[in-house]
Amino acid sequence: MIAEFLTWIRFLIFRKKHSELDDxxxxxxxxxxxxxxxxxxxxxxxRRQSMIEFGGIETARExxxxxxxxxxxxxxxxDARYAIRSILTHRWFSAAIVATLALGIGLxxxxxxxxxxxxLKPYPVPNGDRLVSIAGRNLSSDDRSLPFSYxxxxxxxxxxxxxxxxxxVTSEPGVLSEPGNPPDQYQLVRTTAGIFSMVRTKAFLGxxxxxxxxxxxxxxxxxxxxxxxxxxxxxxxxxxxxQVRVNGQPASIIGVMxxxxxxPDNVDLWMPLLPMPNLDKRDSRTLWxxxxxxxxxxxxxxxxxxxxxxGRIASQFPANKGLGMSVLTFQQRVNGGPIRIVFLLMLAAxxxxxxxxxxxxxNMMLSRSxxxxxxxxxxxxxxxxxxxxxxxxxxxxxxxSTLGGILGLGLAASGIxxxxxxxxxxxxxxxxxxxxxxxxxxxxxxxxxxxxxxGILPALRSSKINVVDVLKEGTLNVTGHxxxxxxxxxxxxxxxxxxxxxxxxxxxxxxxxxRLAVNPFIPADQITTARxxxxxxxxxxxxxxxxxxxxxxxxxxxxxxxxxxxIASGAPGMGSADEQxxxxxxxxxxxxxxxxxxxxxxxxxxxxxxxxxxxxxxxFNQTDGASNHEAAVLTRAAATRFWPGENPIGRRFRLFDDKxxxxxxxxxxxxxxxxxxxxxxxxxxxxxxxxxxxxxxxxMALVVESAADPLQSMRKTVQSLDNxxxxxxxxxxxxxIAEQLWFLRVFGEVFLAFALVAMLMASVGIYAVIAHATGxxxxxxxxxxxxxxxxxxxxFLVMRRGLWQIGCGxxxxxxxxxxxTHLMASLPNGSLxxxxxxxxxxxxxxxxVGVFACWLPARRATGLDPIRAIRYE
Amino acid sequence: xxxxTDLLQGTLDLLILQTLALEPMHGWGITQRIQQVxxxxxQIGQGSLYPALYRLEYKGWIKAEWGNSENNRRAKFYALTAxxxxxxxxxxxxxxxxxxxxxxxxGRAVEASQ
Numbered sequence: 001m002i003a004e005f006l007t008w009i010r011f012l013i014f015r016k017k018h019s020e021l022d023d024x025x026x027x028x029x030x031x032x033x034x035x036x037x038x039x040x041x042x043x044x045x046x047r048r049q050s051m052i053e054f055g056g057i058e059t060a061r062e063x064x065x066x067x068x069x070x071x072x073x074x075x076x077x078x079d080a081r082y083a084i085r086s087i088l089t090h091r092w093f094s095a096a097i098v099a100t101l102a103l104g105i106g107l108x109x110x111x112x113x114x115x116x117x118x119x120l121k122p123y124p125v126p127n128g129d130r131l132v133s134i135a136g137r138n139l140s141s142d143d144r145s146l147p148f149s150y151x152x153x154x155x156x157x158x159x160x161x162x163x164x165x166x167x168x169v170t171s172e173p174g175v176l177s178e179p180g181n182p183p184d185q186y187q188l189v190r191t192t193a194g195i196f197s198m199v200r201t202k203a204f205l206g207x208x209x210x211x212x213x214x215x216x217x218x219x220x221x222x223x224x225x226x227x228x229x230x231x232x233x234x235x236x237x238x239x240x241x242x243q244v245r246v247n248g249q250p251a252s253i254i255g256v257m258x259x260x261x262x263x264p265d266n267v268d269l270w271m272p273l274l275p276m277p278n279l280d281k282r283d284s285r286t287l288w289x290x291x292x293x294x295x296x297x298x299x300x301x302x303x304x305x306x307x308x309x310x311g312r313i314a315s316q317f318p319a320n321k322g323l324g325m326s327v328l329t330f331q332q333r334v335n336g337g338p339i340r341i342v343f344l345l346m347l348a349a350x351x352x353x354x355x356x357x358x359x360x361x362x363n364m365m366l367s368r369s370x371x372x373x374x375x376x377x378x379x380x381x382x383x384x385x386x387x388x389x390x391x392x393x394x395x396x397x398x399x400x401s402t403l404g405g406i407l408g409l410g411l412a413a414s415g416i417x418x419x420x421x422x423x424x425x426x427x428x429x430x431x432x433x434x435x436x437x438x439x440x441x442x443x444x445x446x447x448x449x450x451x452x453x454x455g456i457l458p459a460l461r462s463s464k465i466n467v468v469d470v471l472k473e474g475t476l477n478v479t480g481h482x483x484x485x486x487x488x489x490x491x492x493x494x495x496x497x498x499x500x501x502x503x504x505x506x507x508x509x510x511x512x513x514x515r516l517a518v519n520p521f522i523p524a525d526q527i528t529t530a531r532x533x534x535x536x537x538x539x540x541x542x543x544x545x546x547x548x549x550x551x552x553x554x555x556x557x558x559x560x561x562x563x564x565x566x567i568a569s570g571a572p573g574m575g576s577a578d579e580q581x582x583x584x585x586x587x588x589x590x591x592x593x594x595x596x597x598x599x600x601x602x603x604x605x606x607x608x609x610x611x612x613x614x615x616x617x618x619x620f621n622q623t624d625g626a627s628n629h630e631a632a633v634l635t636r637a638a639a640t641r642f643w644p645g646e647n648p649i650g651r652r653f654r655l656f657d658d659k660x661x662x663x664x665x666x667x668x669x670x671x672x673x674x675x676x677x678x679x680x681x682x683x684x685x686x687x688x689x690x691x692x693x694x695x696x697x698x699x700m701a702l703v704v705e706s707a708a709d710p711l712q713s714m715r716k717t718v719q720s721l722d723n724x725x726x727x728x729x730x731x732x733x734x735x736x737i738a739e740q741l742w743f744l745r746v747f748g749e750v751f752l753a754f755a756l757v758a759m760l761m762a763s764v765g766i767y768a769v770i771a772h773a774t775g776x777x778x779x780x781x782x783x784x785x786x787x788x789x790x791x792x793x794x795x796f797l798v799m800r801r802g803l804w805q806i807g808c809g810x811x812x813x814x815x816x817x818x819x820x821t822h823l824m825a826s827l828p829n830g831s832l833x834x835x836x837x838x839x840x841x842x843x844x845x846x847x848x849v850g851v852f853a854c855w856l857p858a859r860r861a862t863g864l865d866p867i868r869a870i871r872y873e
Numbered sequence: 874x875x876x877x878t879d880l881l882q883g884t885l886d887l888l889i890l891q892t893l894a895l896e897p898m899h900g901w902g903i904t905q906r907i908q909q910v911x912x913x914x915x916q917i918g919q920g921s922l923y924p925a926l927y928r929l930e931y932k933g934w935i936k937a938e939w940g941n942s943e944n945n946r947r948a949k950f951y952a953l954t955a956x957x958x959x960x961x962x963x964x965x966x967x968x969x970x971x972x973x974x975x976x977x978x979x980g981r982a983v984e985a986s987q
Binding site (some may be wrong): 006011020035068 | 920927
């Protein structure tokens with residue numbers, strides 16, 4: 001075995017000399033002749049017969065060569081050298097191809113990196129590929145992300161055999177406070193003690209939980225995140241052991257987690273899950289599970305096992321009836337639904353861009369194959385087989401696409417960086433947009449496949465030539481109509497795909513512009529909002545909260561530069577609560593038939609703050625909202641909806657809470673202009689404003705109008721009343737709205753960029769084809785001009801094919817674009833416009849650009865000097 | 874007499890190895906020996922002999938050396954290597970198994986095929 005291998009290596013490296021074989025063959029021939037002469041044949045006949053018997057010496061030599069291990073490597077390297085020489089000879093041509101492919105492959109690599117991070121890559125912890133999210137599931141509906149109770153958790157953990165680890169957390173806002181340091185609100189989880197060992201992460205400073213920390217008698221502890229440590233404690237190591245208050249309760253900091261560790265999702269503070277009064281109830285469902293599957297166990301199997309346990313629990317405890325369990329990866333849990341569809345749409349879009357790029361390059365190669373016919377015929381005449389020529393051309397294509405791909409990697413890296421920044425505030429921190437082996441594999445496959453894709457047609461065409469014709473004629477016009485047909489088809493295909501892409505981008509842009517244009521009366525860049533959460537321990541009831549708000553409002557208004565201040569349950573465009581409504585004298589017995597409204601609870605002065613005009617009736621006064629003085633202001637649209645054609649002032653209605661309990665009768669006292677409170681979704685409910693005395697919530701938004709940024713003063717004012725109250729989500733309204741619309745904005749920009757690249761490529765494609773066609777018809781055009789054809793005739797002659805291609809492309813594209821609008825409009829988050837007018841706008845734009853791209857080379861043709869044109873070639 | 878007999882794939886290699894097992898030989902000698910021993914049934918075309926010789930050499934089963942022929946001409950002599958001897962044994966075994974199997978299928982006694 002070893003001897004054979006060594007021989008193989010020896011011959012792989014060292015070649016035999018050709019002369020050796022020649023000597024050997026000559027000896028053989030001489031022996032053969034000698035044998036024949038000895039048998040009585042005349043020497044000349046013997047020689048002739050032997051030569052015939054022997055067959056082709058060349059063939060024998062080649063056959064012998066082919067026995068050598070690795071003989072094909074020589075051939076391939078010969079082809080590769082030839083390819084590089086040809087790429088370098090046609091430098092500009094190659095550069096154009098490489099640039100086109102860099103765009104195509106770069107965009108694809110970028111998007112695949114994103115898709116990989118969002119849909120495929122495991123959570124970035126050790127064993128992340130076996131990490132799963134475990135939640136309850138409603139057996140009778142599609143809802144598979146429900147929390148479960150602590151007793152359920154204990155049963156599952158004790159009985160399930162699929163998991164190496166099974167931990168549970170419950171999350172809530174956590175206000176961190178201590179004397180002399182203003183309070184901040186963070187994301188807090190209370191968790192079972194094993195969570196850190198489950199993801200094999202140790203504390204950066206101090207320690208994580210010990211089993212003793214989870215005993216109710218032990219001293220309360222908190223582990224803080226790296227970001228909290230940096231922002232709130234300026235990275236001081238003395239923070240370990242510090243006594244703080246979390247949501248008003250004392251705790252000591254025992255550890256700081258490493259940078260970037262926010263498990264499970266954007267968490268800042270971790271506390272042990274301690275026995276609490278409600279924790280042991282079966283129907284108190286507040287926990288979310290996380291687990292590590294045992295090796296070889298699929299999440300389906302784990303889910304089936306948990307479902308079985310759930311069934312046993314349900315037969316014992318009726319409260320659990322109809323509940324199952326779901327075990328999903330983080331990606332499946334968080335990025336299912338619309339996010340998944342949008343990322344796949346993105347992948348499809350860049351796939352289209354790459355196809356368009358390949359079509360462009362194929363067209364360039366086709367037009368050059370005309371000029372290379374001589375080269376190919378000479379090689380064929382010298383004995384190169386068709387396969388050899390095709391192979392050499394394909395190697396050239398793959399070289400070009402790999403060059404383009406490598407350039408494209410740079411493009412991909414900057415695209416990923418941009419997307420990373422654009423989504424940094426809204427995406428889960430565990431989604432890391434980095435490349436891994438999967439991405440590089442995809443990238444390599446793209447380079448090779450796109451090289452083969454755009455190379456194969458031109459290569460087959462170039463190699464299929466009639467040697468004699470080409471060498472004899474020496475003209476450029478041998479290809480005839482078949483090549484033209486092929487490149488026309490490619491252009492049509494490009495325009496169809498581009499129209500589809502532009503339509504997708506147009507829908508995003510249109511929807512974004514629609515949303516940005518709402519509520520034009522609100523000076524969004526003058527308004528600052530922040531949320532307050534009044535904890536139940538200190539603000540027991542509605543009266544206590546109203547008392548606090550009533551003290552706060554005059555102080556806010558007295559801040560220098562503040563023109564208006566108010567409190568509302570939701571700032572404009574930031575969403576609202578929904579309740580069912582019943583009009584007086586129109587009772588509806590069946591609760592499911594009652595209409596829904598959105599409502600905003602507000603302090604007096606809210607309409608002035610957001611500059612919402614009152615059209616009829618009056619604003620709220622200080623007594624509105626007190627018992628027996630329940631009042632409401634409706635938008636015009638809501639009033640028209642409920643009392644069409646009547647005066648709504650003085651009418652009464654009541655609202656039903658989620659337990660189907662009716663509230664008191666509310667009198668309509670005013671009508672405002674229309675306003676959009678909900679930027680997401682499509683079916684907006686009628687909007688009703690009520691005084692905050694009626695609905696005094698513990699979580700309200702401060703809405704302050706001020707030219708200068710009043711945030712510092714707002715924080716001081718609030719904390720002068722309650723020094724443990726942080727200001728949450730402080731934002732200029734403009735930025736808050738922009739954040740609400742990130743989905744449309746980010747993906748609108750992404751798809752628009754893709755579509756514009758596609759349009760550019762399609763235009764370059766049609767330009768190149770028309771320019772080439774015009775170039776090869778120079779003599780014909782010259783003759784026509786000489787015979788008296790007008791400029792218009794020539795323009796039409798040259799452009800006719802281009803116009804046809806654009807027309808066919810647009811028609812095909814329209815057929816595909818209509819279903820696309822339906823698909824996008826049906827996305828579950830419902831923020832995309834389904835207006836078909838977008839299609840016509842983009843079709844018109846694309847047609848204009850395409851015609852312009854045709855007209856450029858055509859215009860040159862009309863300026864031809866007939867004498868010179870006829871002498872051309 | 875058939876001018877050419879289609880040899881089974883790999884059979885030529887076996888014949889060459891067997892021929893060289895007796896003594897080192899040059900290419901012409903190999904064709905003559907095979908033709909003679911097979912009573913003119915196998916006439917190895919030169920176009921297939923030399924590629925086969927090169928293949929066997931590249932595999933390390935035979936090795937070549939220049940020497941002088943019987944009529945004192947420079948000729949390349951091929952000889953079996955140790956690996957080639959092993960290969961020959963296993964190929965002969967395979968051949969025996971195959972031919973006896975074919976014999977069985979054709980309804981001949983096993984002895985008849987040997």
